[in-house]
Amino acid sequence: MPSPTPAGHRHETDYDRRRLRQWLTGEARADGVTRRRLLTLLAATAATTAVGTVLDGTRTAHAAEGPIVKPLPPEWFIQRGTNAETRWEALRGTGHHTPNDLFFVRNHTSTPVLSADDWRLRLWGSGLRGTPGEDRPVEFGYDDLRALPAVTRTAFVECAGNGRSYYTTQQGETVTGTPWTTGAIGVARWRGARLADVLRRAGLSRYAVDVQPRGLDAEYVSGGESLGRVRRPLPLAKALHDVLLAYEMNGERLPADHGHPVRVLVPSWVGIASIKWVGDIEVSAEPLYSPWNTTFYRLFGPAHPDGGSAPLTRQATKSAFELAAGAAFTAGRRHVLHGRSWSGAGGIDRVDVSTDGGSNWRPARLHDRPRADTWTRWSLGWQPDTPGATDLLARATDTAGRTQPDLAVPNAQGYLFDAVVRHPVNVV
């Protein structure tokens, strides 16, 4: 794994300072380190004003200084506004699961730093038995959630806009939104309680149809108007099927940027469904709407129904090489190309790779068995003989029979790009 540069070091200092502040609020454990030692470290950081507010007894959210808390070394991430995209070349050699430090971050606003001790999950709404409404919610604390049967599940979280920039660079389309390449995805081992167990304990009525988790991050302002807190309805069938209220990621406490203390994890669906920093869940006997299943996360444009497609659910099929754009390969030597493919509709059955811009294709060797909700790693030997520029292409077929097309059907907001990506490299 690449090591952070001097620029990354600055982030690490900020990170360290925030970690120490978390320790002060009782959110970090410091086994084998004395309180005096930690207070000395804390005094050595410049964050005296922030520390002051903590010592005042405020144990609720303190805003991080930037939108993202963890360090973002430039070898690992491309910063895109409030978001950070993982560089694919940094995934080389990382194993099936994406390390938490390398996992992409998609924030509508900023990561709130929350304390598990104060956290409550409120369930309310017309879809609960005997709870007239928001005034009589059912509440769960962090320990209540941890006392429920725990489930561990490997799943990707991928932004619906992952690959969006290729609508423009490969297809000449104008689309709105963050111009991700293919790094708005990560795979983790999530551990948590089943949303189904929580809903049943809250007294799910047989009339319930939708549940709507809502984040504790700041209200999202778009075009000068507040759309409220990030929230998106989920049909009850999916909520009861495989959704988790996750409190661990790859065996660690959920990191702040990924939803600490608890996030929703909706396997195979668009990333927006996996609400971070969940604070309440409306359970409704009527279908629910929010900007995140009306204005956003539907397909608009000439190829789609007037008024847009149905709200997006499953992710598309995609592939990526564990390489930087423009990576160099020595002619006359044998190289091994590595990559990963995934789908929201099932596992990956087959991956074909072209090293000559799409004329000839060879099947890649798959390193993971086809499994829904996660990617399959693959490799292929390559001995280029002629120096010059070429494009590498990878085309996956999933177990549902979907094969990546040459062209993705465009939509105004650039969601669900599924076409084969042309990855430029240089043979030298």
Ligand SMILES: Nc1nc2c(c(=O)[nH]1)N[C@H]1C(S)=C(S)[C@@H](COP(=O)(O)O)O[C@H]1N2
């Ligand atoms: N509360 C809240 N939840 C959220 C978001 C957010 O901004 N606020 N972003 C969503 C989007 S669009 C994506 S793609 C995923 C990203 O998850 P990650 O940041 O853990 O990678 O979180 C989703 N959950």
Ligand SMILES: [Mo]
């Ligand atoms: Mo997203």
